[in-house]
Amino acid sequence: MTLRLATELREELVAAARDARPREACGLLVGGPSEGVTVVRRVVRTTNAAQAVDAFEIDPVEFLGVDAEARRHGLEVVGVWHSHPAGPALPSRRDRAAAWPEHVQAIVEPDSGHIRAWRLVDGAFVEDDVVR
Numbered sequence: 001m002t003l004r005l006a007t008e009l010r011e012e013l014v015a016a017a018r019d020a021r022p023r024e025a026c027g028l029l030v031g032g033p034s035e036g037v038t039v040v041r042r043v044v045r046t047t048n049a050a051q052a053v054d055a056f057e058i059d060p061v062e063f064l065g066v067d068a069e070a071r072r073h074g075l076e077v078v079g080v081w082h083s084h085p086a087g088p089a090l091p092s093r094r095d096r097a098a099a100w101p102e103h104v105q106a107i108v109e110p111d112s113g114h115i116r117a118w119r120l121v122d123g124a125f126v127e128d129d130v131v132r
Helices: 007-020 060-072 093-098
Strands: 002-004 026-034 037-046 076-083 104-108 115-121 124-131
Touching (some): 007 037, 037 060, 060 076
Parallel strands (some): 002 037, 002 124
Antiparallel strands (some): 026 037, 104 115
8 A cells, every 4th residue: 555645744744753752743644545545635733642651642532623624625534643752663562552444554753754654454564655
């Protein structure tokens, strides 16, 4: 699978991840499918409701608001994004437990600016190609 993420949206994610350090930043990816590619039209930063520094939890009230607004514009929440401030952009055990099957989970490395995307398919993470 492929995730299309424009340069300006990548820059937004990296900036948010850097601003949140040492905590994880998190948010939602809004967009939709187009010719077999998941296209992100908007990235939304949400409150990280997790107590731990090395975890993320999207506030459910914020999720509902973003979801409703996306639908009003003919879009949908296609996944989540979060940062790994001190580690690689690989899904952790916590990420696996929180993953939404078939939705994208983008992980940002604030220092390198590297972004990788994953989907939970049949219980295993599969990496998406991330293109501009």
